[in-house]
Amino acid sequence: MAIVEEERPEPAVLGAPTASEPWTSVVHEWLTTVDHKKIGIMYVVMAILFLVIGGCEAELMRLQLLVPRNTLVRADFFNQLFTLHGTTMVFFMGMPILIGMGNYLVPLMIGARDKAFPRLNALGFWSNLFGGLLVYFSFVTGGAPAIGWFGYAPLTESTFARSAATDFWALGLIVSGIGTVAAAVNFIATIAGMRAPGMSLRKIPFFTWTMLWTAVQILVALPPLTAALVMILFDRNLGTHFFDPQNGGSAILYQHIFWFFGHPEVYILILPVFGMISEIIPVFSRKVLFGYEAMAAATAAIAFISLGVWAHHMFTVGMTRFQTMFFVISSLLVSIPTGLKFFNWLATMYGGRIRMQSPMLFACGFLAMFLIGGLTGIMLAAAPMDFQLNNGYFVIGHFHWVLIGGTVFGVFAGIHYWYPKVTGRKLSERLARWQFWLLLVGFILAFGPMHISGMLGMPRRIFSYEPDRGWAIWNQLSTLGAVIQVPSFLIFVINLIWSYGHGTPAGPDPWDAWTLEWTTPSPPPEYNFEEIPTVHSRRPLWDLKHPDDPDWQYE
C-alpha cells in the first residue's frame, strides 16, 4: 500500500512525465533518488499520509467519548487507537514533517548543492517509512499494541502484553529511530561543513540554526529510547528482567529512560517551528528579526535545559521533595528563553508593515495559541498542581495546544510559505483562509474543554466514563471541535493538489524575502545553485535589493 501511496506525489511534483519517459522510470527515479529536495518531499508526503491515519484514529476516539458508557468501539480497540494515535503523530507525522522540511530547505538556505551525505539521507527516509509500516504491521497479530505511546513497563512485559504486536511496535520504533539519528548526523555535518562562502555560523538563517539544535537533541535523546526498546524486546523474547520488578528489574527505570528521550522530543517537535516562525514573521512584517543573537542563544538554552527536565512527567511516582523541586525549577527555567523568543517576535512585528498573507496568518495563529500551551505548561511544571492534573485530560489539552497550536500551525505557516518554492505556484489564499479559520475554531473547541474535564477529574486513556461525573458536556464539545477540524485538513490537501496545477505562478521570490533559497528558480534545479553564492550578512537578498543600505553594516 505504502509503496503505491508514495508514488502519488510524482506527477504533482515532478510535473507530468514526458511522453518519452515511461512511468516506471519516474518511479525508479523517486525510489532511488538521493536528492535532498525529493527526499524532503517524500518525508512530507509520508507525514501527511500518517497525519490522515492518525487523524482518523483521533476522530474514532472522539466519537466513542461522545456519550458516557458508549459502546461504539471495544475497550481493547480503543486502547489500540490511542497507542497508535500517539505513536503515529509523534514518530511518523511530527518528526518526519519537520525533518522533511529541513531536508528540503537547509541546503538551499545555506547555499549548498545537497546534504553532506546524500545516500545516508535516503537511508534515513526509508528507515522512517519502513519503521512506520512495521508498527502498523502489528495488525497481523490480530490487533495493534495497547500499551499507550510511551509503553510504560511492566505493561509491555509479555505477561501483560501477550501478542507480538508490542514487538512490532518496538521494532518499528527502533528502525525509524535509526533513520532519525541518520538524519540528525546529516544535518549537523551539512550545517557545520557546507555553508556558502562568507556564511559564518553567526550568519546562518534562523531556521537553519534551530535545525542544528534539533539535530543535536535528536542525537542525545533518541539513542536512550532505542536502548529502552531493545531492553523491552530482550525482556519479552530473551528472558531478561530489565523492567520486571518481580525478578529484580525496575519499572521506574523505564520511565526515567523514556522521558529522558520524551521530553527533549517535544522540543525536537517545536524548535524547527520556532525557526520557521522566525523566518516568516520578519518577511511579512518587512523587518529584520529583532535580537537575532538573543534568539540564537535562547534556542541553545532551550536545547540544553530540555535535557534536564524529564522527570516533570513523573511528579507522581513518589520522588523526594528535593528531587521534585529540582525538576520544578529546571522546567520553569525553560519559560525564560521561550518568553524571550515570544517578545522578540512581537518586537519584530512592532513598527513593521504587516502583510496578512496565509503564511503570516498561520504564524499569528501560532503566536496566539502557542502562548496558551506555554502557560498551561507552567501549571503542569508546578508539581503540586501536577499532582491533580497529571495524566488527566488537562494534560491532553495542554500538549495538543502545544503540538497543534504550536507545531501544526507553525508547519502550516511554513508549508504556505515554501510551497511556491517547491512547486513554482502559490497556494490559494482563499482556501488557506478557510483552512485557517476552521482549524482555529475546531481546535479551540476540541481542546479547550479538555482542560475543564481534566480539572473535573477525568483521567486520560479511558474508553468509557460514568454519567454522574459531569464530564459528558465537555466531551461533546470536544467531539464537535474534532469534527470541525476534518474539513480544514481536507481543504488543505485539496489546496495542495489544486494549486499545483492552477495556482498563481510564483516566480523565484514571491514573498520578497531575504534568504538564499529565494535566489533559485522555483522549483530549484537538482543542483540548486549554478554558482555558489557568497554572502555578507544574515539577509543576503536584502543586501542585493538594498545595495545602498546593506545589512552587514549593522551586524
Add this chain to the structure above:
Amino acid sequence: MNGLLLLADDVAAVPSIFRPVSPPAESIRYLSILVFAIAAVIFLIVEGILIYCLMRFRHREASEKEPPQIYGSRPIEIAWTAAPILIVVILVLVNARTLWDVTRDPPKPKLGDNTLLVTVVGRQWWWEYRYSSYNGKPLSFVTANELHIPVSNEGVPRPVFLALQSADVYHSFWVPQLAGKTALIPGRTNIMWFQTQTTGLYVGQCAEYCGTQHANMLQRVVADTPSDFEKWLVGQGKPAADDPAVAVGRKEFLSQSCVNCHRIRGIGATGSYAPDLTHLMSRQTLASGMIPNDPEGKNLRAWIADPQEIKPGCLMPSFHLSNDQLASIVNYLRTLQ
C-alpha cells in the same frame, strides 16, 4: 450491559479539583488559583500586544518602502529576560511551600493517635484495601474497591495514610477532592495522606493507564462519622456470616473454582488473587464501582453468570454455571453482610 441496574446520574458526584474537602486538595486549589492568576496576567499582556501590533501595523496596500530596520537592543533583551526570571522565582517559592504542605511522612502507629493506616494494592482492574491500624490498634481485614474513612472533628484530626503498592502494573490513586494523585508502582511503596471533616462519598478512578479495563477501575471513598466508622470496622473484622439456610450455596461456592481466587474468611476459601468476599454485601457496588450491588442480587447474578459481558477483558472468566448453581451461589453470597 442491558438489564443491569446502573448507578444513578447524580451531578453531586463531580470530582472537581476545585471542590476540595481535605487539606492537601485545598492547598493545591490555593496554588492553582495563584498560578492561574499569574498566567492570566501574562496571557492578557502578550495577546494584547499581539492584537495591537496586528491592528496598528497591518498594511493592506502594497508599498515599495520598507519600514526602519531595528536589529535588536541589549537593554530591552535584558529587561525581558529579567521579568520572567522574577516570575519564575515567585513560582518556585510558592511551589516549594505547597509541596511541603501536601506531602507528609507516615507516623508510627501509637495508641490514641486517631490515625488510619491502610495498604492499598492496585490490581488489574480493581483496588484492594488492607486495613493495617486505626487509632494505634492493629487491624487485619482486607476489603475491595470502597475505602471507608472516619471524618475529623474540630480539634480532633483523623488523618488517613495510604501505603500504595501494586501487584501487577502501574496504577494511580486519584480522588481529586481529597488529594492529588500518587502512583502505585510494582516493587515500591508510595505514601499519600488526606483527612476530611465532611461526611459523604468521594469518587475517583485509576489515573495511570493499566490495561484493557483501566477506564473501569473506579474508586469510592466513604467518609463516615467516627462512630459509624468504628461500627463498620467491627463488622469488617468479623468472620463471614454462616447461615445454615444457604448451606447448599456455600457448598457450591467451595466446590467451584471461586476459591482459587476469592477469600471468604471462616469457611476455608483462601484465594488472594481477587476481591475478598467476606463482607461482600456491605459494599455498595460490584466490578470496581461499575454497577450497584443491589440487595436482591440481580447484578451479582449477572456478574457471576458472565463477567466478560459486563467488563470485557477482566480477569474473571464465565464458569458456565447452571441456573441452579448460579441461584444457590448468589443466595449464599447475599448473606455475607
